[in-house]
Amino acid sequence: MTTTRTVKDKTAIVGVAVSEFSRDSGRTEYSLAAQVVRDAVVDSGLSFDEIDGIVKDISDGIDPMYLQKAVGIEHAQFASDSHWGTSAIVSGITAVAAGICKNVVYYRSVNGASKRRAGNDFRAAKEMQDESLDLLRYDFYSPFGLLTPSGMAALCARRYLHRYGVDMSDLAWIPAVASEYAAANPRSAFFEKPMSFEECADSPAEVDPLRAVDCAPDVDGAVALVITSAERAKDLPHPPAIVMAAAQATSTEGELFSSFNRPDITGLPEMKLMGDELFRVAGVQRSDVKAAQFDDRFSFLVAMQLEELGYCERGDGGAFCAKGERIRRDGDLPLNTNGGFLGEGFLYGANVIEAVRQIRGTSSSQVENADLVLVASGAGGPADGLLLRR
């Protein structure tokens, strides 16, 4: 609690970079990581000598020391392999706010499509066997063929539909609007034109009740961003995205997508905890938020996040998105304006970068007066989030 209070307005995201997003990068994750870190530092206007902190997600394969070795970061005084989602960014923000280091670079680099690493690809079960993100899977889930995050998520989705008396077509505006944003986003490798609500609603199930359009595609790509102090950010070339609040949360009986022994598997209790803390620290209202980036690795998670983050009642997340009106660019809560993971592919960090674009005014679907942007990551696992302002 004390930590997040001291974080308020102390830091800013000042540099961002993304690689090409593709189905097959033809390059190593190491090469992609080095490229985006270099580009993000250049974008920030800081010199390479000034970078003294390096953070990444635990599921990212490239060790910070190797990254440092490639990019030419001489000495670092903070390095962190954080939990899931984009909590590494929260760690970096915390380190700068606490004065442990001055300028942190965050990166994530994943050949998710060509290597099928950590993916939703239900056809890649063999590769999933080699992956050790969640050891419980091998003891209790693999013997029954529950081999993918999509299958685990589908179990939670089915119970959600049952409990609230909705069906997947009630949630089909979520992938439909994501495809609209993605079609407007030149980086998306997946949508040249939007899919209609009907096309989404009528598309066949992959892991019933989830359809292919409900599962973020695996992608090859990398992202990086640079965090510095709000003070230092004043002299840098781009308008800073000031971090009003940053928060993380976990909750009891948690597993990645398989928290099956919680009393209620239709919600995300850590997301509520995280969101309440964000708004408490920032001292702003839900309605003050001009755009949001939610974790849409699976479409129904958007509905759950709307509920847990206080935008609607439990079970009403699909209704909130009905006809897409509220979540399009001119709606009350423009949501995942780059197309989200559904539109760009599953790559944590890309969601935070889109929030920075909105603050800078450079999104492919720019929202007017986007002076406060909410980010939530880690739906279905440890949650984290940010409130960024101009």
Added chain:
Amino acid sequence: MTSSYDPTRDVPRPARWEVLYRSSGPFWDGVASGKLLLQRCASCARWLTPPRPMCPGCQSREHEWVQSTGRGTVHSFATYRHAPHPAFPAPHSVVLVELEEGPRLVSSLVGIAPENIAVGQAVEVVFTHAADDFTLFQFKPAA
């Protein structure tokens, strides 16, 4: 013993990671002998599913293994429309069963087509020989 076992083709064996989930050994030993055993805190009687080395309610490390009736209901289910693995031809349904004792277990169903599975349906455990050296627990619609 398992020299013919091919994890890319056969039903994946439980990993039984003794380091992390020390207690999963007794669970699978129980299954091998036709019993569904649930771990319960010996101090405060909280169910510990999945198994773990300490009770999150009272921090006791003492536990006991209690045989479940094997009766429960379908809490949720999901159906793979593409085989997730060669051992599970599509359509393949995975089920989350809520046992009458309370804990929930992932499993699969026998004796029912995927389109007939329903949330809330009563089920009971059956033990299936998946291979000469390997027994699985599954569920069937309750009589």
